[in-house]
Amino acid sequence: MTKEPIHPGTATSGVPRTAPAGGGHHDDTRDARRRAARLDTLLGDPFDPANPHGLRALLAADDAREPPHVTEELLTSRHTAAEFVPLEHGGRLTRADLLVTALRPVFRRDLTLGFGFGITSLFAVSAVWAAGTPQQRRQSARLLLGGGRATIVHHHMAHANAVLRDELRAHPAPGGGFRLEGRKDAVINAARADSHVVYARTGAPDDDPHSHSVLLLDPAALPADRVRHHPRLPQVAPRGAHLSGIEFLDCPVPPQALVGRQGEGIPLAVRTVQVNRALVSGLVIGTVDTVLHATVRAALTGGRTRxxxxxxxPLTGVFADLLACDAMATAALRSLSLFPAQTHATAAAVKYVVPDLLRECLSELQCVLGSAGPDPADPAGEALGRLVRDLPAAGLGHAGAAACQAVIIPQLPSLARHSWFTEPEPPPELFRPAARLPHLDYRLLGIAESRDVLTAALTGAATRLADTHDTPGPRGALARLAKTLVGELRALHERCRTLPPPGTATRVHPSLYALSARYALVAAAGAVLATWEAQDGSDPFLSEPAWAVLALTRLAGRLGLTAGEPPESCRQQVLQELVRRCRTATGYDLAATPCPW
Structure with missing residues (x-):
């Protein structure tokens, strides 16, 4: 039997969910990796100039300001959109971290392809998975499984990019339903989508949390004379995305289009956006992975062995940063299964830190590529430049960072008073990729007071490492870094526990933005340490502390902390693995994913 919608506030317990008894969960990770491997093989070598799905072909589509239609058709034929549909409705979506595993082959090739082809559809229907009726859920599942697209028509936000400006209004209609009016000038796939998930104003003031509602619309069922499509926008980035305007002219909408309750739009957006934030962060790591591969290839030209x-x-630093980003994103993604009602702040911290680190990584890789002088026929330099251009447009720039800080700042006083240094450590399954976890259920997502599992992991690991503080070599360096970062958390604790509760201050002081940024970096350090501790020895490189020492040294440097230089043996070990993965066509992620390169 299909479950009825669960509304905000239902799941607020701090007790982690447990995986239900029975088979299936042990195979989830293996199945996702198999699907990713098949997709990687199908898409082929991104560096092969003759590959119709390679970087050269994708760059040509970008130059033509068109989506890569050939690759989109391939993905459709392989039913890739089934990754966005929950298992109970015939799809493959089980957990958020495994969705990233399955989709990284797409994002390794092209950021625009990843957003334009599919992930936008998931962002759209996430409100349906969270609060839709059984019929709405079945309807959306059939659409995506049949190769259709969904798009999201966001509500207005004062501080955002063009996608989030303007808004629609839905007035109650006599006899039921709504009359929809208004215009949005920048909607991705507005003219190509088979379903529109619309956030429309149904209430009055901007500060009313129940001012908006969600409507699930079938464009084919709407009166043609009441919907107007505007020309595609000549946007600078991403050039291959289809962004265009849509206008509703007193358009009748049936009552069954309402998703959840009337006035539930903003709470639904807040609940589901935490999944989107963690997903985007985890997926974009794959795009930078390809650029790092290209840069290392260029650095090894001319018969160099290293x-x-x-x-x-720069190369070992970027590799360490990618592993740190993956550790943090994966922890947030897995938290959505274990703590679905309490991951709000963690997801925001991930979305703040990961794009920032990736932008720094790209800057360092640009310097290396420029110095190494790659083959003119190699599209690596163009791919890197395009990624630098497209990251902000993908919500990974200033507006995205500000939105994440707006989530973190109000929670700092509560985290300082009730979580830091008192929160129990999270279960070890959070950081073990092969561990059994419950499936992600959008209906359980909540916006209750967040748990801070990453700083709890940091303090726990630092305690266990304390006995090795004076040990020479990498392990002693790791212990000293952990102690330094815990010291930073103590300083944050002292500062944040005296802050007024949310809603009592008249404005946000600029210093609070700095505190939120420092907190997010400390949380990243917790993810790195916990991921290193969770290794079972199956990956000798990750089981050694070298990568964690390098990653924590760079995080400490961004915080302005005195951490000293890492032991040279750490950098040499990371360098050796960097070269090995390049020569063996292995991804620069935590899973060391085999790639057909």
Missing amino acids: PARRWHT
């Missing part, structure tokens, strides 16, 4: 010494620091 990159020139002047490139050791």
